[in-house]
Amino acid sequence: MHDHKDNNGEQIDDSGKEFLVFTLASQEYGIDILKVQEIRGYDSQSVTRIANVPSFIKGVTNLRGVIVPIVDMRLKFDLENVQYNSQTVVVILNLEARVVGVVVDGVSDVLMLRPSQISAAPQFGTAFSTEYLTGIGTVGERMLILVDIEKLMSSSEMALVEQALA
Secondary structure, X not given: OOOOOOOOOOOOOOOOXXXXXXXXXXXXXXXEHHXXXXXXXXXXXXXXXXXXXXXXXXXXXXXXXXXXXXXXXXHHOOOOOOOOOOXXXXXXXXXXXXXXXXXXXXXXXXXXXOHHHEEOOOOXXXXXXXXXXXXXXXXXXXXXXXXXXXXXXXXXXXXXXXXXXX
């Protein structure tokens, strides 16, 4: 057995994908790290409420001149309302169409997952539509729900925010 890979062997490094891991109500989720612009503490003072948007949209914040909608993922996923505390963070996402902030209970780490560690999403038993899931990632004992954040955030609900801001 040789450790090195020959030309036919797979490249270990290239096949993995990095995910930012965050928690919501004690479940861990993963999103593509490439979509993450920055992580900041949640500051309710800097979030301006807007009318006529779904309740999970906390409002908008001004991030260096860009108006960014802030989405509470717990409300989006119909989880019990968790208290905001010092662990609560906003993950600023840079998506194709817009910059969006999502409020999560905390961010734990960044994990590299190889295809062999990702299995298909179950069709049942999750709190929200599986169309937003790219799969389940397994790292040791940990199970991550991998979310297609681009799909989740580009839905019609986001259009409501834009109308409300217009």
